[in-house]
Amino acid sequence: MQAEAKSQASGSARTAHRRNYLMCKPTYYDVNYSINPWMNPDKPTSAGLAVSQWQRLHDTLVGLGHEVELIDPEPGLPDMVFAANGATVVDGRALVARFRYGQRADEATYYLKWLQEHGYPEARQAEYTGEGEGDFLLVGDVILAGSGFRTDVRAHAEAAEFFGRTVVGLTLVDPHFYHLDTALAVLGDDDIMYNPRAFSPESLEVLEERYPDAILAAEADAAVFGLNAVSDGRNVILPQEAVGLMAQLRERGYEPIGADMSELLKAGGASKCCVLELRTKESG
Numbered sequence: 001m002q003a004e005a006k007s008q009a010s011g012s013a014r015t016a017h018r019r020n021y022l023m024c025k026p027t028y029y030d031v032n033y034s035i036n037p038w039m040n041p042d043k044p045t046s047a048g049l050a051v052s053q054w055q056r057l058h059d060t061l062v063g064l065g066h067e068v069e070l071i072d073p074e075p076g077l078p079d080m081v082f083a084a085n086g087a088t089v090v091d092g093r094a095l096v097a098r099f100r101y102g103q104r105a106d107e108a109t110y111y112l113k114w115l116q117e118h119g120y121p122e123a124r125q126a127e128y129t130g131e132g133e134g135d136f137l138l139v140g141d142v143i144l145a146g147s148g149f150r151t152d153v154r155a156h157a158e159a160a161e162f163f164g165r166t167v168v169g170l171t172l173v174d175p176h177f178y179h180l181d182t183a184l185a186v187l188g189d190d191d192i193m194y195n196p197r198a199f200s201p202e203s204l205e206v207l208e209e210r211y212p213d214a215i216l217a218a219e220a221d222a223a224v225f226g227l228n229a230v231s232d233g234r235n236v237i238l239p240q241e242a243v244g245l246m247a248q249l250r251e252r253g254y255e256p257i258g259a260d261m262s263e264l265l266k267a268g269g270a271s272k273c274c275v276l277e278l279r280t281k282e283s284g
Contacts, residue, residue, distance in 0.1 A: 014188070014253045016234035020067045022114075022276040023058055026050040026081035027073040031267050035101045036178050038268035049263040054081060057237065057259055057274055064235055069278070071114045079104050081264070082273040084133040084181060086111035087123070090143070090163045092281040094123035097132040100150050119280075130155035133276055134179035140189040141165065146180030148172035148200075170207070171200040177222070181272045185229040187215075187236065187254065193229075193245065195222040215252065221245040225261065228270035237271045 029050040031039050061068050073080055080086075086107060087096045096112045099105045108125055111132075115123035130136065135146035136159055143163065145156045148171045160167040170180065174197060177183035183198035184207075193215035196204055207214065217227055226242025236249055240258030249256040261270035 014234040014255070016064070016232045018065055018067070019232050020069070020278040020280070021061060022069050022071060022083050022278055023054070023274055024071045024073050024080050024083045026054050026264070028075050028078050029081055029267070030078040032078065033103050035103060036268040037176050038265060040266070043266060045266055046263060050081070053260050053263050054274060057271060060237060060257060060259065061230070061275070064232065066232065069118070071110065074110055077104070077107050079267060080107050080110070082269045083276040084273050085131045085179070086276055087115060087132045088136040088159065089115070089120065089276065089278050090138055090165065091279065092120065092122070093163060094120040095159060095162050096123060096125040098126045098129050099131060100129050126155055126158060128152040128155040128158050130159070131179065134181050134273070137180055137184065137186050138279070139186050139192060143167045144180065144184065145169050146172050149175060149178040168206060168210070170203040172198055173200050174198050178268070182225060182228050183222070185227045185231065185272065187231045188233050193217060193227060193248070195227055198222070215245070215248050218244045225265055225270040228272040230271050230275050239265070239270050
């Protein structure tokens with residue numbers, strides 16, 4: 001992929017930017033507990049199918065020219081595949097998650113160790129409960145931060161101080177969209193798409209004021225995790241069932257790429273959940 005490949009549609013141009021991502025292979029994938037409405041331990045799961053779907057996502061990102069690094073999966077941590085929850089990395093600084101539920105708590109140790117050993121010496125674990133890019137999304141110079149189900153509102157101020165960035169708090173109200181990255185996707189420096197029904201009235205007013213031209217997801221697209229998407233500024237990888245969002249993205253000059261995330265959705269995750277962006281000082 002050229003670093004600045006462009007797409008023309010509806011009079012707009014989109015530019016792809018090379019990203020650096022961290023992913024974790026779902027070798028030990030399973031749904032043997034329930035910490036969100038999507039998880040049903042009585043429903044059969046397949047680690048083999050999860051690996052296959054994850055591998056296609058990984059290969060797609062590599063094929064687009066992005067660098068993808070890997071953290072080793074650990075036995076007994078089936079949700080470690082959802083690397084986005086492991087930390088928030090901005091300007092070469094990493095704030096590692098403090099998970100709300102004990103089933104995922106040990107993941108933080110491995111993400112912290114990996115980051116400290118791979119060029120992020122300032123990495124540290126958050127003091128307050130917060131689940132990485134699951135609830136902290138960088139949009140331009142601003143961090144949008146979710147709360148309501150997983151992340152303590154006090155973690156918002158902690159992130160603002162740690163990163164030296166403005167943090168805008170948003171309250172989630174639907175347990176099916178328990179992380180911000182299930183209800184909102186960052187498309188570009190000042191461009192997002194989101195599900196209005198996932199937010200409190202006050203938070204919806206904030207979004208409408210800040211992003212009046214945002215793409216709004218229909219209920220059917222939100223329900224298949226269409227907003228759990230990975231964007232490089234031009235190419236947007238999202239669950240293939242979100243056909244309405246794909247059409248809207250094309251109208252805005254983006255290149256949507258459908259991905260089969262059906263097995264991972266059984267645990268409440270999809271494309272973005274599997275991908276943590278590693279932002280250096282140079283990449284912003």
